[in-house]
Amino acid sequence: MDKYSILKDTFGYTGFREGQEELIDGLLSRRDVLGIMPTGAGKSLCFQIPALLFPGITVVVSPLISLMKDQVTALNAAGVHAAYINSSLSEGQIRKAMEYAGAGRYKIIYVAPERLMTESFLALTGSVEISMVAVDEAHCISQWGQDFRPSYLKIVDFIHTLPTRPVIGAFTATATRAVKEDISCILGLDQPLAVVTGYDRKNLFFSVEKPKDRQQAILLYLKENQQKSGIIYCNT
Numbered sequence: 001m002d003k004y005s006i007l008k009d010t011f012g013y014t015g016f017r018e019g020q021e022e023l024i025d026g027l028l029s030r031r032d033v034l035g036i037m038p039t040g041a042g043k044s045l046c047f048q049i050p051a052l053l054f055p056g057i058t059v060v061v062s063p064l065i066s067l068m069k070d071q072v073t074a075l076n077a078a079g080v081h082a083a084y085i086n087s088s089l090s091e092g093q094i095r096k097a098m099e100y101a102g103a104g105r106y107k108i109i110y111v112a113p114e115r116l117m118t119e120s121f122l123a124l125t126g127s128v129e130i131s132m133v134a135v136d137e138a139h140c141i142s143q144w145g146q147d148f149r150p151s152y153l154k155i156v157d158f159i160h161t162l163p164t165r166p167v168i169g170a171f172t173a174t175a176t177r178a179v180k181e182d183i184s185c186i187l188g189l190d191q192p193l194a195v196v197t198g199y200d201r202k203n204l205f206f207s208v209e210k211p212k213d214r215q216q217a218i219l220l221y222l223k224e225n226q227q228k229s230g231i232i233y234c235n236t
Contacts, residue, residue: 003028006049010078017042019197024049026193027132027169034138034184035171036196043171044071047134050169051108052080056129057101059166060110061155062136068110075108084110085121098124113151116158125158130166133159135187138170142182156186168192 003024007013016024019035020042026033027050037043051058062068068084075082083097083106098120101109115121133155135141141152159165170183170192184192211217218232 001053003049003053006052007045010052010080011045011048019195020046023169023193023195027167028053030167032168032189032192033170034180034189034192034194035169036175036180036194037171037173038197039173041197043136043173046171047132047169048075048080048108051132051134054131056131057106058108058132058134059125059130060108060134060136061113061116061152062110063113063140063149063152064137065112067136068112072110080108081106082108082110085115086110086112087114094120102128104128113149113154116154122161125162129164130162132167132169134169134171136171138183138187139172139175139179141186142175142179144176144178144182153186156188159188
């Protein structure tokens with residue numbers, strides 16, 4: 001099994017998007033990476049594919065409960081065993097997830113940053129091989145970013161508890177130079193491979209129109225674009 005077969009057979013894609021293969025190759029060579037790619041560019045595949053090729057478990061740190069649920073649901077539907085650990089679960093559900101993880105059932109575990117330093121999670125990660133730590137929404141670790149989350153600083157403490165330092169991947173959609181430097185410095189990335197793909201989405205465009213009859217213009221537009229998806233913003 002290699003990255004190409006996983007891309008096609010597990011995720012259903014025939015080719016990589018810009019930046020994906022470079023980041024995947026970096027991680028597979030055990031090099032820390034920093035990926036700055038716009039929303040929808042496929043950042044998750046950059047750590048999910050290496051996770052399936054590494055021998056141990058990949059821990060994915062994410063602050064978004066809904067995103068964790070969506071990605072774990074999609075992974076399980078694709079035949080990849082994954083789980084999430086966050087405040088939406090009962091303590092009993094968390095214990096069961098830990099039990100399954102310890103038995104080697106999961107290749108990928110999504111976890112909220114607040115859960116990293118709990119006694120039960122540390123007991124798990126101290127007894128299994130953690131091949132990679134992937135930090136999603138990595139800009140949250142920087143005080144220069146508008147979404148700074150103090151709980152993200154626990155990631156550093158967590159990595160230091162592991163018996164062997166795993167490869168680290170940090171991913172975000174946007175980052176200024178200061179935020180980018182913060183991510184690399186605070187997480188202690190070791191000469192990371194940094195990939196910035198830019199923010200131009202060729203499949204998206206914006207237009208502004210001022211029709212005399214707005215209702216008629218909207219009805220006409222909907223009729224002409226019945227098989228397409230999009231958003232129409234109105235001032236009232």
